[in-house]
Amino acid sequence: MNRRNFISSSVLSSLTLAIGSTVVYGKMIPEGYTPLAMQEPNPFKLFNISEEMTVLNDRPWNIESKAHLLNDKVTPNKYMFIRNNGIIPENIEVDSWKLIVDGESAMSSKEYTLEDLKQNFKHYTYQLTLECGGNGRSEFNPPAKGNQWGVGAVYCSNWTGIRLKDLLEDVGVKSDAVYVAYYAADLHLSRNPEKEPISRGMPMSKALEDETLIAFQLNGEDIPIAHGYPLRLVAGGWPASVSGKWLNRIRLRDVVHDGAKMTGQSYRVPKRPVAPGEKVDDKDMVIIESMPVKSLITFPKSGAILNKKRSLNIEGHAWAGDLEVSKMEYSIDFGSNWTPCTLTKPVNRLAWQHFEAQVDFPENGYYEIWARATDSNGKSQPMVIPGWNPKGYLNNACHRIAIKVEV
Numbered sequence: 001m002n003r004r005n006f007i008s009s010s011v012l013s014s015l016t017l018a019i020g021s022t023v024v025y026g027k028m029i030p031e032g033y034t035p036l037a038m039q040e041p042n043p044f045k046l047f048n049i050s051e052e053m054t055v056l057n058d059r060p061w062n063i064e065s066k067a068h069l070l071n072d073k074v075t076p077n078k079y080m081f082i083r084n085n086g087i088i089p090e091n092i093e094v095d096s097w098k099l100i101v102d103g104e105s106a107m108s109s110k111e112y113t114l115e116d117l118k119q120n121f122k123h124y125t126y127q128l129t130l131e132c133g134g135n136g137r138s139e140f141n142p143p144a145k146g147n148q149w150g151v152g153a154v155y156c157s158n159w160t161g162i163r164l165k166d167l168l169e170d171v172g173v174k175s176d177a178v179y180v181a182y183y184a185a186d187l188h189l190s191r192n193p194e195k196e197p198i199s200r201g202m203p204m205s206k207a208l209e210d211e212t213l214i215a216f217q218l219n220g221e222d223i224p225i226a227h228g229y230p231l232r233l234v235a236g237g238w239p240a241s242v243s244g245k246w247l248n249r250i251r252l253r254d255v256v257h258d259g260a261k262m263t264g265q266s267y268r269v270p271k272r273p274v275a276p277g278e279k280v281d282d283k284d285m286v287i288i289e290s291m292p293v294k295s296l297i298t299f300p301k302s303g304a305i306l307n308k309k310r311s312l313n314i315e316g317h318a319w320a321g322d323l324e325v326s327k328m329e330y331s332i333d334f335g336s337n338w339t340p341c342t343l344t345k346p347v348n349r350l351a352w353q354h355f356e357a358q359v360d361f362p363e364n365g366y367y368e369i370w371a372r373a374t375d376s377n378g379k380s381q382p383m384v385i386p387g388w389n390p391k392g393y394l395n396n397a398c399h400r401i402a403i404k405v406e407v
């Protein structure tokens with residue numbers, strides 16, 4: 001007689017399938033015990049994303065993409081980075097979901113169901129570039145605390161929804177309105193319901209732009225849970241932290257919003273250049289608005305080896321916050337000489353643009369290809385790291401890939 005019960009053979013065979021190899025002493029697993037390999041939630045399955053994505057943190061979930069995964073003109077869901085400040089809402093009830101619009105600068109306070117929003121306002125679709133303010137943080141020295149993003153916290157996908165300005169018009173905005181703030185359904189990491197994980201927003205001028213949406217679809221389908229289902233604010237060209245996920249309240253403010261992660265040093269940079277490692281007073285920090293000009297070589301993958309010909313077609317994207325990219329160049333001699341790439345126009349305002357170039361190499365050996373974008377104000381990406389700042393935001397240094405030519 002056994003003193004303990006073992007798992008049944010059918011449970012064992014499903015375990016073997018899930019783990020992907022034979023569980024050698026599987027028959028000895030006590031009933032009710034979950035093998036370690038099964039205990040961790042698998043983020044790739046959980047969020048239905050590519051296994052090539054990199055998990056930076058699981059509490060909260062922060063997952064980044066890679067340059068070569070972002071080669072599509074319109075980023076598919078499976079390659080979109082995921083950035084959370086708190087706990088993703090666990091029970092989302094769409095039928096009773098409400099968006100409240102109120103605040104000291106609202107003419108009235110109104111409540112909308114998802115159906116109200118979808119039925120009573122015109123729908124628009126835009127392809128919008130969203131980049132985390134901390135994208136590229138891992139390169140700063142001394143290092144800044146926070147997720148150590150490489151280059152993969154950016155995407156440009158299609159969002160469908162209604163214009164924020166149409167909704168604000170329906171509510172009525174007082175002339176003293178300064179800021180549009182968002183509140184959302186995610187939970188603070190402490191699980192204290194009194195605390196907000198994040199509540200940011202944007203000035204009226206950005207809120208009233210045609211492309212600022214309250215979205216209910218991403219790439220033609222319901223927004224995935226991780227990206228803000230069922231409702232999300234989307235403000236292209238600004239730090240993605242402005243684009244509130246799981247949106248349930250919009251508050252019209254007569255002052256610059258002071259919600260969680262709006263004040264102190266969050267999503268702010270020094271007003272003046274500072275020395276690396278310098279402590280900067282809160283009063284010397286300004287809120288990040290339009291993101292700086294930047295680009296990414298998405299083909300080939302860094303490390304490619306050429307063994308047929310000394311020539312290569314590179315591809316990538318470039319974006320410039322609220323502006324357009326007007327010039328794109330590459331260099332194979334560490335930034336001494338620059339050659340123009342062909343560059344497309346954006347499909348709509350605030351969408352990234354695509355570049356291509358045929359790169360010829362004079363002889364065999366190791367090369368780096370550097371890419372540099374210039375915005376419509378004539379500002380170019382810095383070749384190496386830009387100004388250090390305490391929280392490691394806005395690293396828009398030239399992206400570079402390594403190539404070996406062995407013909």
Ligand SMILES: Nc1nc2c(c(=O)[nH]1)N[C@H]1C(S)=C(S)[C@@H](COP(=O)(O)O)O[C@H]1N2
Pocket residue numbers: 080081082083084085086131132133184185186197198226227228239240241242243244245246
């Ligand atoms: N409600 C809510 N909205 C949020 C966040 C969050 O934690 N909670 N994170 C913000 C930040 S910092 C970024 S970079 C983007 C990331 O969007 P994604 O996860 O859909 O890529 O969402 C923003 N909106």
Ligand SMILES: [Mo]
Pocket residue numbers: 083131132133134239240241
């Ligand atoms: Mo972010």
